[in-house]
Amino acid sequence: MDVFGFFLDPANWQGPDGIPVRLVEHLALSLAAVLAATAVGLPIGLFIGHTGRFANLAINTSNIGRAVPSFALMVALLPIALDLAPVLGYPPALGLSFLPIFLAMTLLAIPPILVNAYAGLRSVDRDLLEAGRGQGLRERQILRDLELPLASNIIVGGFRTATLQVIATATIGAILSGGGLGRYIIDGVSRNQPDRLFAGAVLVTTLALVVDGLLALAQRRLTPRALRGPAVGRGGSLPAGGEAAA
Amino acid sequence: MEDKPLVDWAWIGDHLDDVVVRLFQHLQLTAIPVALGFVISLGLAIWAIRRPIVYGPTTAITGLLYTIPSIAAFAFLRPIFGLSLLTAIIPLTTYTLLILFRSNVSGFQSVPADVLEAAEGMGYTRRERLRRVELPLAIPLMITGIRLASVTTVGLATVAAILGDSFGGLGQFITEGLQTFFPTKIYLGAVLSVALAFSLDILFVRIELWATPWARARAEQTA
Amino acid sequence: MADQPAHRAAVVEFEHVTKRYDAPVKRRGGTSTKTPGAVNDLSLKVPAGKICVLVGPSGCGKTTSLKMVNRIIEPTSGRILIDGVDAATRDITELRRSIGYVIQQVGLFPHQTIADNVATVPRLLGWNADRLRARADELLALVGLEPGTYRDRFPSQLSGGERQRVGVARALAADPPIMLMDEPFGAVDPIVRDRLQNEFLRLQEELAKTILFVTHDIDEAIKMGDLVAVLQVGGVLAQFGTPAEILSNPASEFVARFVGDDRGLKRLALDRVGDLELVQVPLARPGDDAADARRRAHADPFRYLLLVDDANRPLGWVDEEDIPASGTLDEALANPVSPIVNRRTTLKDALSMMLDADVQAAIVVDRTGACQGVMTVDRVARLMREGEHGRMYGVFGDED
Numbered sequence: 001m002d003v004f005g006f007f008l009d010p011a012n013w014q015g016p017d018g019i020p021v022r023l024v025e026h027l028a029l030s031l032a033a034v035l036a037a038t039a040v041g042l043p044i045g046l047f048i049g050h051t052g053r054f055a056n057l058a059i060n061t062s063n064i065g066r067a068v069p070s071f072a073l074m075v076a077l078l079p080i081a082l083d084l085a086p087v088l089g090y091p092p093a094l095g096l097s098f099l100p101i102f103l104a105m106t107l108l109a110i111p112p113i114l115v116n117a118y119a120g121l122r123s124v125d126r127d128l129l130e131a132g133r134g135q136g137l138r139e140r141q142i143l144r145d146l147e148l149p150l151a152s153n154i155i156v157g158g159f160r161t162a163t164l165q166v167i168a169t170a171t172i173g174a175i176l177s178g179g180g181l182g183r184y185i186i187d188g189v190s191r192n193q194p195d196r197l198f199a200g201a202v203l204v205t206t207l208a209l210v211v212d213g214l215l216a217l218a219q220r221r222l223t224p225r226a227l228r229g230p231a232v233g234r235g236g237s238l239p240a241g242g243e244a245a246a
Numbered sequence: 247m248e249d250k251p252l253v254d255w256a257w258i259g260d261h262l263d264d265v266v267v268r269l270f271q272h273l274q275l276t277a278i279p280v281a282l283g284f285v286i287s288l289g290l291a292i293w294a295i296r297r298p299i300v301y302g303p304t305t306a307i308t309g310l311l312y313t314i315p316s317i318a319a320f321a322f323l324r325p326i327f328g329l330s331l332l333t334a335i336i337p338l339t340t341y342t343l344l345i346l347f348r349s350n351v352s353g354f355q356s357v358p359a360d361v362l363e364a365a366e367g368m369g370y371t372r373r374e375r376l377r378r379v380e381l382p383l384a385i386p387l388m389i390t391g392i393r394l395a396s397v398t399t400v401g402l403a404t405v406a407a408i409l410g411d412s413f414g415g416l417g418q419f420i421t422e423g424l425q426t427f428f429p430t431k432i433y434l435g436a437v438l439s440v441a442l443a444f445s446l447d448i449l450f451v452r453i454e455l456w457a458t459p460w461a462r463a464r465a466e467q468t469a
Numbered sequence: 470m471a472d473q474p475a476h477r478a479a480v481v482e483f484e485h486v487t488k489r490y491d492a493p494v495k496r497r498g499g500t501s502t503k504t505p506g507a508v509n510d511l512s513l514k515v516p517a518g519k520i521c522v523l524v525g526p527s528g529c530g531k532t533t534s535l536k537m538v539n540r541i542i543e544p545t546s547g548r549i550l551i552d553g554v555d556a557a558t559r560d561i562t563e564l565r566r567s568i569g570y571v572i573q574q575v576g577l578f579p580h581q582t583i584a585d586n587v588a589t590v591p592r593l594l595g596w597n598a599d600r601l602r603a604r605a606d607e608l609l610a611l612v613g614l615e616p617g618t619y620r621d622r623f624p625s626q627l628s629g630g631e632r633q634r635v636g637v638a639r640a641l642a643a644d645p646p647i648m649l650m651d652e653p654f655g656a657v658d659p660i661v662r663d664r665l666q667n668e669f670l671r672l673q674e675e676l677a678k679t680i681l682f683v684t685h686d687i688d689e690a691i692k693m694g695d696l697v698a699v700l701q702v703g704g705v706l707a708q709f710g711t712p713a714e715i716l717s718n719p720a721s722e723f724v725a726r727f728v729g730d731d732r733g734l735k736r737l738a739l740d741r742v743g744d745l746e747l748v749q750v751p752l753a754r755p756g757d758d759a760a761d762a763r764r765r766a767h768a769d770p771f772r773y774l775l776l777v778d779d780a781n782r783p784l785g786w787v788d789e790e791d792i793p794a795s796g797t798l799d800e801a802l803a804n805p806v807s808p809i810v811n812r813r814t815t816l817k818d819a820l821s822m823m824l825d826a827d828v829q830a831a832i833v834v835d836r837t838g839a840c841q842g843v844m845t846v847d848r849v850a851r852l853m854r855e856g857e858h859g860r861m862y863g864v865f866g867d868e869d
Binding site for chain 2: 539541561562563564565566568570572573574575576577578579580581589590593622623624625626639649
């Protein structure tokens, strides 16, 4: 097996199956899914967290989201997407790969974003909000000036979890003839090319680690300075909104 | 579409023994990693509680392992262990570590300081205190972690089907359904894995209730 | 006090005990974030069977001193002797199991029933199940909790006061010769605290343990202590003595300030009617000769007779002016204005009753209700003026 050989072969850096194109595909698909999930999950999570209403909905959503395997969801969406193609009028090719993968990624990214937004707002000291209201802050100002800054750490943690999940799910999407870096792994298996398989694994792992590292940095920078502590101790929270499940 | 029903119930009825085998395989793919992961992370958590300096590096390493996409992890291990159960079990186990390590540490941290002080003052040895005071009181948060880990593992285990037929679990239905384009198998695999995840979750909630009678007493008190 | 069996109480002696902290100490768990106070060259001796209260402002090292006895904190230098044996030389686990420990937050084990909580140390000592159960029931009854009701409950089902009682029962379980109590009644409301204090004092009369008791509340220290050690910030012993000594002769400006400007009033809560020299007044009974009674009343500076019944129980005062010139005394003449007190009544309570009745004197009776004499405001004032008065208290002698 010659993994270096795979990376050194210029052919692997060009064309529709080249590393740059696969990387861009992977990133674009992941970004699209995270954005779509944010558009749905963040407002709902903030509403539930701020008002305290429908809290059970938030917790149940997260539990269901966790229980649905990404691979199963994606594959289960496939026949539906194909059947709906003639009805809704999109090309069947879209229903074969993009739509099931994109929908599955989006659906799985919503729970961590929603639950962390909810848990983040709920983690803000009630007395502080009381004091804010006492000084005449409007509800919107309370959300913007108190809750969001103080909850930013946990909210960004939700994005981190969601993004990681999405990058991993995009990889599995290759089984459904989707693009992205997972292609190398699946093709490596089907064509019996261990180099390709292994290179794909290296690329996907590197991508996940780099993106997670960048988000960790962002999470730290977004946390108000006074609230930054050592990573040790009670600050450690479970991924995917484990606090809310407790 | 009339001639091609979404779910072919007759097929399912004919293959019930298959369903049982796959369910059992899936349970195995979930139970072994969660059990192994719990034992390892419990050891790590006890170490981290005794020596707080251990906490940071352990979360960093388990976090790193958690970040590796499952399909990539299977690809890494295949050259070493081949298409074997071990190739599936190792990554599934390492994925549980981050969740279980954090929940076990939180469990120990949730033991009130005054309870620890009272135990110390009454002459508990360190081991007695761990066994009789800290472990029982850590149960609720530990089980929260186990629930999370088993549900996650049930999902990840569906991907393990690409590794082999002999232990593939419910994921096998999904991949087969995809290859032969037979939606019934796909739905069967998906629905059963979700059902398995929820059943395990409920099982552990029951276990927690049974193992923490004092929490039930408190709930009745406040009710 | 009567001698107690030797195993039930021990002498605790601090010998030049010092504890220094170079850096803030971190302890696991959320709530106890405060750093303990240092202790500087503490020497004091607590006799067997006495309550010694360590009192002082926060940071005075009182809790540190307490925790050095069961070695939750190890001293930097100096020794703590228990019945003459250096605590540092004893096995730490065995030492702790022989010392009862009660803390403010109680620290009951939330996952164990009340009976299991109480039987903690006996269980560690390996008692069998029957004996554990019997002991738990016995102790619950001792602290005033009906065993049948409380035995199988969990701590979360108890009120704060009930939890504190369980905490005391748990500390007593293995009949330790020494008890350490760190603000044991600090977390309950004042009414419950007062009741717990009184019950504990009554319990201690039977148990006669050697008790080290930490509080920041000088009133609690005076009430609970046979001996009081006042500590000041930095862990310096400012004064060590009986509550009466500390109130009447504060050793320093600090102690005087800590005790408060109202220390005279505080002493009133400490001293009892029995400490006063009582005034004897002329007594008379219904049916006595009026002329004779009038003469006796006139001879007394008080100009009053105290009318009593056959058993010498007071009926009321008779003014000299009201006594008829002839005939006999009648019960209707008696004016029952003065409050009745006994020798155990505190001066504070007695004075309060006198103020309520708007009189200058109270009648002191014995256990049968027979008149012993009269206490007056004047006598109380004289006692206060005496300062180092002759009252024998606690360690040094017997109360009546």
